[in-house]
Amino acid sequence: MDGFSDGWLWWAIGVAVLVPALLVVLTEIIGALTRRGHAAAKPLRLLRNWVIPAAALLALLAFAFRSDAENAWPRVVATVLGFLVILLLLSALNVALFSNAKEGTWRERIPTIFVEIARLVLVVVGLAILFQWVWGADVGGLVAALGVTSIVIGLALQNAVGGVISGLLLLFEQPFTIGDWLEVGAVQGRVIEVNWRAVHIDTGAGIQIVPNSTLSGASFTNKSQPRGAxxxxxxxxxxxxxxxxxxxxxxxxxxxxxxxxxxxxxxxxxxxxxxxxxxxxxxxxxxxxxxxxxxxxxxxxxxxxxxxxxxxxxxTDPLAEPARLAAALDVVAPTLHLGEAERELVVATSRLERYGTGEIVQAAGRVPREVRFVVEGRARVAVEADGGLIDIATAEPGDYVGQTALTREKALAAAVAADVLTVLVVPVATLDKLVAARPMLAQEIGRSTELKRKLAAEALAGVSLAAAPPARPVRGR
CATH class of the missing domain: 3.30.70.1130 (EIF_2_alpha)
Known part of the structure; x- marks a missing residue:
């Protein structure tokens, strides 16, 4: 009965009952937070695994067994517990401030190095207070010595430290990010790296290293801001x-x-x-x-x-010379089945055009007013899908694009110059006369139109099939 009267047995029973119950509750909470991917699970895990056991041990040593105040073991355990509490508070503070920081806020933009430095300072200050409280240590002299040493080191390294501080301020302000396009004086390029000392800019002709002190002391242009075009x-x-x-x-x-x-x-x-x-x-x-x-x-x-x-x-344009038009007619004459009279008609009503590589010769979805016959170079025939072009054919010398002008229908496919392209432009009125004189020409143009329509449908069907989600298997009952 002396144990109950002294109170130490009550402490032992309280620790033996409450600590396991608290650990069970924390385990359930941590499991639920872990399944949700919540950042608070980390500090709670530290609380369960280390802080509570250390606190229970300290309670047994300091209260249950009534150890002598001068005994070293309670102080050692108290020191360990104090350090663990500091770590727990820092972890909880990190979760509260930075884990759910919204994009664009100061909490999201603050560099990690600033957080690490603040954490180190808080740990040092917390340990100083802990040692003074538990062990009665005099930390004033140590703090003064560290302050004097820091001033001496700062004066000796002021140029280097100035660059580091400039880098940290740039990291905190974030006037640019990796991938932005900067113009700093005569230097222009894309930012590929930002560190404490300098910014690395890819100019296309090499990597330009610009010190942070230069950027912080001068103006520069971020061509990637504001976002958009x-x-x-x-x-x-x-x-x-x-x-x-x-x-x-x-x-x-x-x-x-x-x-x-x-x-x-x-x-x-x-x-x-x-x-x-x-x-x-x-x-x-x-x-x-x-x-x-x-x-x-x-x-x-x-x-x-x-x-x-x-x-x-x-x-001036060399294509306007009559000899060039005559040479072009020699290329397309077999396709158009030109006789002497038809040749004169084409010469009188047609013209030559030239396109640079990549230019659109015939846009899709529009009713052509002319048919273009390839004289020199090549043209890609493509259909539009998902914001891009899918090639379905190639038009080479003697071939033509825009044949739906005869039926007054919209072009199904676009024609793009694959290289420098020269075409003979024949108005639809002229082509109507040629078709009337040569019925076989109308059949050939009709077959060509049907072939391109088929190729366009197959290309679009292939895109739709590739973009469709995979079919889910149907399970029988």
Whole structure:
């Protein structure tokens, strides 16, 4: 009965009953949180596995057995328990602040290194308080010595530390991320790495290392912000005799056909006077700027000559020479079954056009007003599917595209220049006369149209089949 009167037996019974019950409850809670993937399971697991057993042991030593206050074992256990409590509080704080941080908030943007440094400081301060409370240690002198040492080291390494601090501030502010396109003075490229000391920029001609201190002390341009289309601008000149509204329409039409154009964005062109025009190209990413401008200027050269507009003040086109048209007729004459009279009709009503690699010769979904016969080069015949083109055939010299002009139907497939392409453009009125004179030509064009319709249907069916989800097996009862 002395144990009950002294109280130590009650402590022993309380620890023996309450601790297992608490561990069982925590195990169930941790299991439920783990199944849900909740971050709070980690600190609770630390509480169950380490903090509660250490607290129970300390209770037995300090209260149940009434150990001497000068005994080292209760102090050792109290020190371990205090350290575990510090770790538990830090883990819980991390879960509360950063585990469910929303995108764009300061909690999501704060660099991991800042969190680690703050955690280290809190651990050191907590241990100092713990040792002073449990062991009665005087930590004031140690703190003062560490402060003086830190000042000396900081002065000796101020240049290096300045770069590190600049890097940490950049990481915290995050004015750019990996993959953004930066322009820093004469340096322009894509960010591939950001560390404490410097930013690594891929310029296309090598990796440029820009110190963080340089970035933090100077202005730079992030061409990837704001998110969305990147607008590249160029200036072109035409003859002052060219009607401005026709030139603006041509500039915007060519720009809108670029493959690198941002989805849902339209190009814009402005007349500056004296034959000068400014064009703004909305492209998908800054990394495509040079390629987009090069392709645009090349396609504009071909398109301007097809419209008889004087890009850079020059409207001459070698295709306009009569000898070139006569040579083109020799290529397509077998396809059209041309006699002497029909040849003269084609010469009088037709013309030659040239397209750059990748240009759209015939758009799908539109009723062609002319039939184009390939004279030089090749054209890809493709159908549109899932925002892209699927090739179904190739048109080579002597072949033709846009034959649905005869039936006044929309073209099922698009024709794209596979390389520099020269075509003979025959108006539908001329082709009607040729078909009337040569019924066999109408049959051949009809068979060609049916073949392309079949190829287009097969290509679209293949895409639909590939995109469809796999069929789920049906289990019998």
């Amino acid at each position: 990147f607008h590249a601008t160029t200036t072109v000149k035409f003859s002052t005799d060219d009607p401005p509204h026709e030139v603006v329409a041509l500039l915007e039409e060519v720009a809108d056909s670029l493959p690198s154009r941002a989805t849902g964005e339209r190009a814009a062109a402005d007349y500056l006077g004296a034959g000068a025009y400014s064009v703004t190209l909305p492209i998908a990413a800054p990394s495509l700027q040079q390629q987009a401008l090069s392709t645009y200027l090349a396609w504009l050269w071909y398109a301007a000559r097809r419209r008889s507009l004087a890009l850079d003040g020059d409207s």
